[in-house]
Amino acid sequence: MKILVGYTGSKAGKAALDLAEVHARAFGAQVDVVFSLNRKAEKDSKKIHEAEQVLEYAGNFYEKAGIPCKTALLIRGLSHGEDLIQYANENDIDEIVIGASRSSLVGKLVFGNTAQYVILNADCPVILTKSRLYNNMDYSRYTAAALQEKK
Numbered sequence: 001m002k003i004l005v006g007y008t009g010s011k012a013g014k015a016a017l018d019l020a021e022v023h024a025r026a027f028g029a030q031v032d033v034v035f036s037l038n039r040k041a042e043k044d045s046k047k048i049h050e051a052e053q054v055l056e057y058a059g060n061f062y063e064k065a066g067i068p069c070k071t072a073l074l075i076r077g078l079s080h081g082e083d084l085i086q087y088a089n090e091n092d093i094d095e096i097v098i099g100a101s102r103s104s105l106v107g108k109l110v111f112g113n114t115a116q117y118v119i120l121n122a123d124c125p126v127i128l129t130k131s132r133l134y135n136n137m138d139y140s141r142y143t144a145a146a147l148q149e150k151k
Contacts, residue, residue: 001029009054012099036083081117
């Protein structure tokens with residue numbers, strides 16, 4: 001099994017990393033962490049460096065957890081949602097985990113362009129996490145060991 005995490009380094013993104021870790025442990029999955037930049041960032045070395053640092057953090061996060069991980073920085077001229085969907089299709093992804101941090105009324109109704117696009121266009125299940133879960137959620141009850149105890 002392969003899990004894709006669309007990650008930008010935000011609190012919502014960290015919640016997505018955490019949840020993907022739980023799923024990867026439970027299903028023996030590999031995690032692919034993707035950071036998508038638009039074409040305008042192609043010549044912006046600062047943005048590219050920041051994205052590389054964010055991906056390095058994610059790679060280290062999964063390495064410490066003992067979970068196979070691949071990271072990818074995408075600068076292909078697509079929207080972020082299109083990038084995630086295309087990557088998922090090209091890499092036989094089984095599940096996508098993304099974070100959403102919108103808190104306005106409109107944001108609550110429409111998750112955001114990227115999240116909405118991914119949810120509506122993915123060929124696999126999509127899980128959307130919220131940033132406030134990162135601070136309040138105890139994922140330990142969902143670890144592989146805890147799940148095994150319930151069986």
